[in-house]
Amino acid sequence: MSESSDKCLLLFQSIHKVMQAERIIVSLGIVYQIVPVPKEFSSECGMCIEIDCSDIEVIVPEFQFNNIFYNKVKVDV
Amino acid sequence: MTKIVDCRGQLCPQPLISTKRALKENVNGEVIQVIIDNATSCQNVSHFLTDNALPFSIDEQSGIFTITINSLGIEFNPKKEAEEYCEVSFSGKSGSYLVVLTSNLMGSGNEDLGKILMKGLLNTLPNLEKLPQEIICYNSAVTLARKGTDTAQSLVKLNNLGVKITLCGTCVDFFGIKEDIEVGTISNMLYIAERLSSGIHVVKP
Structure with missing residues (x-):
């Protein structure tokens, strides 16, 4: 699989940050999916964002500007 | 004059094929009565007629279903082969339940939260051990199937896994x-009411 099609999960501190991050991603026209946080990361109900790993560099400056902190996890296919 | 199509003793897809043939041959717009002696075939023929916008009524007496079709003045151009409406028994990953979505939001309270929860739900369903047989959408839930939305992509994925997506036709019309519509079969209240009252386990998130 090519690097560009690898999927990454972005995990946030709260659902409010997920919603804020989603608005930014939508405004950038990036394809994404809202998915549940995998059980291995949290047993609580939580949502995270799945995107192509190659899109992260576009997103990072916007997240930094808006004080959105996240953890990135590469999805095993 | 009424044309009788007697399908008693026949199993799917034969009643569908016979109904389709009768409709094609019905150049004079006669009323057609299809007689069927099993509920599954009756449901499949109903689904076929609904999808082709043909008005019909069903009368059931002692397990014999009489479907009366009045196709006068209505053009019959089937979009799919009649045989495709022959529901097979669900197996493998399909569970014995259906999911009803009554809104584009999951739960009530905060709209933004409801939207994101719905996206999460639709992207979680494919990962369940047992998939729903069908997802029925009504009221604003039909907007989840709009072209260009991420929710429609999620529904397409579910559809590709064998989950039937049904949309309330009145609701699709209401929202214009x-x-x-990206995905889903437009259906009517009769079909939806039949499915909800069929005894199948209904999940309303």
């Missing part, structure tokens, strides 16, 4: 999105 008929030409804008």
Whole structure:
């Protein structure tokens, strides 16, 4: 699989940050999916964002500007 | 004059094929009565007629279903082969339940939260050990199937896994999105009411 099609999960501190991050991603026209946080990361109900790993560099400056902190996890296919 | 199509003793897809043939041959717009002696075939023929916008009524007496079709003045151009409406028994990953979505939001309270929860739900369903047989959408839930939305992509994925997506036709009309539907079969209240009252386990998130 090519690097560009690898999927990454972005995990946030709260659902409010997920919603804020989603608005930014939508405004950038990036394809994404809202998915549940995998059980291995949290047993609580939580949502995270799945995107192509190659899109992260576009997103990072916007997240930094808006004080959105996240953890990135590469999805095993 | 009424044309009788007697399908008693026949199993799917034969009643569908016979109904389709009768409709094609019915150039004079006669009333057609299809007689069927099993509920599954009756449901499949109903689904076929609904999808082709043909008005019909069903009368059931002692397990014999009489479907009366009045196709006068209605053009019959089937979009799919009649045989495709022959529901097979669900197996493998399919569970014995259906999911009803009554809104584009999951739960009530905060709209933004409801939207994101719905996206999460639709992207979680494919990962369940047992998939729903069907997802029925009504009221604003039909907007989830609009072209260009991420929720429609999630529904397409579920559809590709064998989950039937059903949309309330009145609701699609109300929101003016008929030409804008990415996925799903447009159906009517009769079909939806039949499915909800069929005894199948109904999940309303």
